Amino acid sequence: MLVSHPNPQLFNHHHTPTKLGTLRPTNQTRFNRWSQRRRRRNSTVRPQSVLSVDDEVLKSAIKADRNSKNYRYDVIVIGSGIGGLVAATQLAVKGARVLVLEKYVIPGGSSGFYQRDGYTFDVGSSVMFGFSEKGNLNLITQALAAVGCKMQVIADPTTVHFHLPRNLSVQVHREYSEFITELISKFPHEKQGILKFYGECWKIFNALNSLELKSLEEPIYLFGQFFKKPLECLTLAYYLPQNAGDIARKFIKDPELLSFIDAECFIVSTVNAVQTPMINASMVLCDRHFGGINYPVGGVGGIAKSLAKGLVDQGSEILYKANVTNIIMEGGKAVGVRLSDGREFFAKTIVSNATRWDTFGKLLKGEDLPKDEQNFQKLYVKAPSFLSIHMGVKAEILPPDTDCHHFVLEDNWTSLEKPYGSIFLSIPTILDSSLAPKGRHILHIFTTASMEDWKGMSQEDYEAKKELVAEEIISRLEKKLFPGLKSSIVFKEPGDSSIFKPGDEFIKPFAVLKFSKLLVGTPKTHKRYLARDNGTYGPMPRGNLKGLLGMPFNTTAIDGLYCVGDSCFPGQGVIAVAFSGVMCAHRVAADIGIEKSSPVLDAALLRLLGWLRTLA
Numbered sequence: 238m239l240v241s242h243p244n245p246q247l248f249n250h251h252h253t254p255t256k257l258g259t260l261r262p263t264n265q266t267r268f269n270r271w272s273q274r275r276r277r278r279n280s281t282v283r284p285q286s287v288l289s290v291d292d293e294v295l296k297s298a299i300k301a302d303r304n305s306k307n308y309r310y311d312v313i314v315i316g317s318g319i320g321g322l323v324a325a326t327q328l329a330v331k332g333a334r335v336l337v338l339e340k341y342v343i344p345g346g347s348s349g350f351y352q353r354d355g356y357t358f359d360v361g362s363s364v365m366f367g368f369s370e371k372g373n374l375n376l377i378t379q380a381l382a383a384v385g386c387k388m389q390v391i392a393d394p395t396t397v398h399f400h401l402p403r404n405l406s407v408q409v410h411r412e413y414s415e416f417i418t419e420l421i422s423k424f425p426h427e428k429q430g431i432l433k434f435y436g437e438c439w440k441i442f443n444a445l446n447s448l449e450l451k452s453l454e455e456p457i458y459l460f461g462q463f464f465k466k467p468l469e470c471l472t473l474a475y476y477l478p479q480n481a482g483d484i485a486r487k488f489i490k491d492p493e494l495l496s497f498i499d500a501e502c503f504i505v506s507t508v509n510a511v512q513t514p515m516i517n518a519s520m521v522l523c524d525r526h527f528g529g530i531n532y533p534v535g536g537v538g539g540i541a542k543s544l545a546k547g548l549v550d551q552g553s554e555i556l557y558k559a560n561v562t563n564i565i566m567e568g569g570k571a572v573g574v575r576l577s578d579g580r581e582f583f584a585k586t587i588v589s590n591a592t593r594w595d596t597f598g599k600l601l602k603g604e605d606l607p608k609d610e611q612n613f614q615k616l617y618v619k620a621p622s623f624l625s626i627h628m629g630v631k632a633e634i635l636p637p638d639t640d641c642h643h644f645v646l647e648d649n650w651t652s653l654e655k656p657y658g659s660i661f662l663s664i665p666t667i668l669d670s671s672l673a674p675k676g677r678h679i680l681h682i683f684t685t686a687s688m689e690d691w692k693g694m695s696q697e698d699y700e701a702k703k704e705l706v707a708e709e710i711i712s713r714l715e716k717k718l719f720p721g722l723k724s725s726i727v728f729k730e731p732g733d734s735s736i737f738k739p740g741d742e743f744i745k746p747f748a749v750l751k752f753s754k755l756l757v758g759t760p761k762t763h764k765r766y767l768a769r770d771n772g773t774y775g776p777m778p779r780g781n782l783k784g785l786l787g788m789p790f791n792t793t794a795i796d797g798l799y800c801v802g803d804s805c806f807p808g809q810g811v812i813a814v815a816f817s818g819v820m821c822a823h824r825v826a827a828d829i830g831i832e833k834s835s836p837v838l839d840a841a842l843l844r845l846l847g848w849l850r851t852l853a
């Protein structure tokens with residue numbers, strides 16, 4: 238039932254968040270100021286009758302407002318990573334009023350960017366799946382198109398060039414036949430095994446690619462898909478609890494080839510093939526050939542910028558420098574959020590793009606950890622964080638035809654999953670030279686590293702260690718790939734912070750002001766500036782789980798609270814979190830009544846999925 242406000246004038250104008258995070262004074266501001274005053278007062282015991290008449294009127298107006306569900310926003314999204322932005326834009330397009338609250342000064346989280354001295358650096362991944370014009374799995378293209386955006390992309394001819402022990406070198410060509418021919422030429426005795434394993438991946442990919450992708454937690458859609466595409470759905474259901482390494486072992490015996498498949502999986506899941514869900518492996522091992530890897534002109538950061546703009550164009554809002562510290566609960570339901578500066582916002586539903594560890598460990602204060610989350614934490618651990626180095630080099634150091642992305646594991650397969658064991662290298666300027674000054678290339682180097690290794694040090698020791706570790710990693714690349722690399726580094730820090738422009742403060746931690754040529758980020762940096770517990774790259778299975786069976790979807794045990802991002806099905810990866818955004822938006826839209834839903838079927842499906850997770 239809609240209840241009108243007892244004093245409508247109080248609610249005629251609202252807070253209008255601006256992109257810079259400042260607020261024009263509005264009714265919501267008054268509301269927030271009032272609730273701050275109320276909290277201050279409530280800290281001392283105060284009889285009800287002491288409230289002024291004005292307070293009483295405002296209080297009952299707010300109560301009526303909440304009861305009437307007449308919130309200014311349908312959905313608040315905490316965080317503007319790709320997961321959060323996709324959920325937000327999809328909801329906005331469906332007609333929901335959305336407010337995204339982002340801690341930093343730009344959108345994107347780990348898919349953000351920063352600019353310095355003529356260079357544009359991607360904070361995280363430069364390998365973009367799901368960015369083609371083909372099929373149903375081009376979720377990045379679709380997410381942008383939903384809000385009327387299209388980005389120009391550059392086709393990457395090689396997804397990754399592997400440099401592996403015993404000088405095994407494999408280029409993953411865009412053309413599937415070229416890649417398979419190259420792999421078979423390295424392992425001719427395993428020709429049949431190779432064809433069967435990758436063939437199995439294609440079976441799954443084709444099934445995935447034939448579905449319309451929406452929330453697997455929404456029964457009308459899910460049963461509809463089973464009805465329309467029974468074979469494809471049964472194929473996916475069959476592979477849901479399986480891992481890539483087990484399937485590879487059915488067809489392949491050569492230990493070196495199995496290790497290669499471990500490396501193929503490790504670069505997208507941070508674990509070996511035996512722990513990588515077969516559906517996820519199939520998605521990435523095939524999409525790189527189906528739609529191909531495509532790099533957005535101007536850098537990966539453009540994706541988040543476009544989505545944020547698209548969101549605002551749809552009439553929704555995004556507020557930067559908005560650090561959510563609490564999810565506000567009322568009567569067991571998530572109804573709003575509080576920021577570190579005391580501002581409060583309320584909505585029908587709250588979606589958290591913070592990790593599940595951060596959401597339940599930090600934002601939901603004083604709540605017991607729900608059983609489902611205990612189960613998630615029992616099944617999944619935080620993957621390590623990473624150490625990243627951004628630098629500019631003279632272009633001539635790279636041999637002609639150098640590939641854009643490299644994975645280096647020099648001597649020993651057993652180092653694959655160890656901290657600093659392997660090195661990822663992206664050179665996005667191979668594809669888009671506009672990202673660096675003329676005659677220069679960007680090298681973005683990263684390797685796994687854990688928080689334990691960087692904690693409890695003095696600032697001086699911390700800086701010295703950064704320098705030492707970066708130096709070692711660059712030496713390894715110099716030895717393996719680019720002789721003379723060190724002397725070709727040209728990116729120079731001016732040595733003081735005067736170069737930071739207003740709004741650039743988020744990049745400071747990436748700088749090592751004493752280290753003159755590199756920007757180094759450690760797990761501490763990633764924890765602090767990506768707001769991810771221990772700077773984690775995402776969840777990874779604690780042991781050998783049954784494929785994707787244990788991965789939670791978007792709903793949570795808390796009424797009105799949803800999660801989105803890499804600690805939700807299907808896990809790590811920009812395309813994976815985009816899918817989680819699509820699923821989340823669909824489930825939320827059904828729950829707030831802007832998409833079809835059936836409460837009876839909902840309850841049954843959610844119970845079934847909860848039970849399936851316990852089998853993982």
Ligand SMILES: NC(=O)c1ccc[n+]([C@@H]2O[C@H](COP(=O)([O-])OP(=O)(O)OC[C@H]3O[C@@H](n4cnc5c(N)ncnc54)[C@H](O)[C@@H]3O)[C@@H](O)[C@H]2O)c1
Nearest residue numbers: 316318319320340346347361362561591768802803809810
């Ligand atoms: N090296 C790589 O290749 C690479 C690097 C980074 C990320 N990625 C991919 O991106 C995925 C992560 O995407 P995602 O969408 O799940 O998350 P994300 O970590 O990219 O974004 C989360 C956003 O939420 C914001 N946030 C968190 N807590 C907040 C709070 N309390 N208040 C306000 N804002 C808050 C953060 O500032 C961040 O912008 C990773 O799994 C990974 O696969 C790849």
Ligand SMILES: CC(C)=CCC/C(C)=C/C=C/C(C)=C/C=C/C(C)=C/C=C/C=C(C)/C=C/C=C(C)/C=C/C=C(\C)CCC=C(C)C
Nearest residue numbers: 364453473474505517520642643661662663807809810813
């Ligand atoms: C019972 C039930 C529920 C059901 C039944 C059945 C069905 C229907 C099912 C369905 C399913 C589905 C739909 C699923 C889906 C899935 C998906 C989409 C997935 C996806 C995934 C993705 C991924 C995982 C991705 C990832 C990626 C990544 C991570 C990337 C990364 C990158 C990097 C790191 C880079 C590298 C670099 C260098 C080398 C330099």
